[in-house]
Amino acid sequence: MRRRIRGPNLMALALPILVGSYFAYHRLVHQPTLPEGLIQANGRIEGDHMTVSSKFSGRIQTVSVQEGDWVKAGQTLIALDDTQVRTRVTQAEKAVETLQARLEALRIDLEVLRLMMFLSPLQYYINASFGILLKGADLSLRWDSVLGI
Numbered sequence: 001m002r003r004r005i006r007g008p009n010l011m012a013l014a015l016p017i018l019v020g021s022y023f024a025y026h027r028l029v030h031q032p033t034l035p036e037g038l039i040q041a042n043g044r045i046e047g048d049h050m051t052v053s054s055k056f057s058g059r060i061q062t063v064s065v066q067e068g069d070w071v072k073a074g075q076t077l078i079a080l081d082d083t084q085v086r087t088r089v090t091q092a093e094k095a096v097e098t099l100q101a102r103l104e105a106l107r108i109d110l111e112v113l114r115l116m117m118f119l120s121p122l123q124y125y126i127n128a129s130f131g132i133l134l135k136g137a138d139l140s141l142r143w144d145s146v147l148g149i
Helices: 010-028 083-147
Strands: 059-065 078-080
Touching: none
Parallel strands: none
Antiparallel strands: 059 078
């Protein structure tokens, strides 16, 4: 006994098949096209080159990673030879020492000048007194020569 499918049962079976066919047709046949020169593909892209730079120049002393290694942010990749930088630091330290010695000498000179300013009025009176003594001695010598002594 074979039964025929009629009416609502036929619609219940045919409707999902028709809707599925419609969406499959539009998905396969009516795909949006890309502009000329573009390709759409699934896959994986690997970078060939990565640019790494330093704030300082110098010779590379050690390399801590190899090509293809995974690295994390902040990880040391290379170490630069710091001989030139250390030489510059030493030169700068010596220059600072020289300037400090010069500053100390200038401070001593300033102190001497302050003492001279203090002693200057005293020196003036000493020189004036000495000058008076010299003039007095000169006058007494002249009187002696005049008197024939």
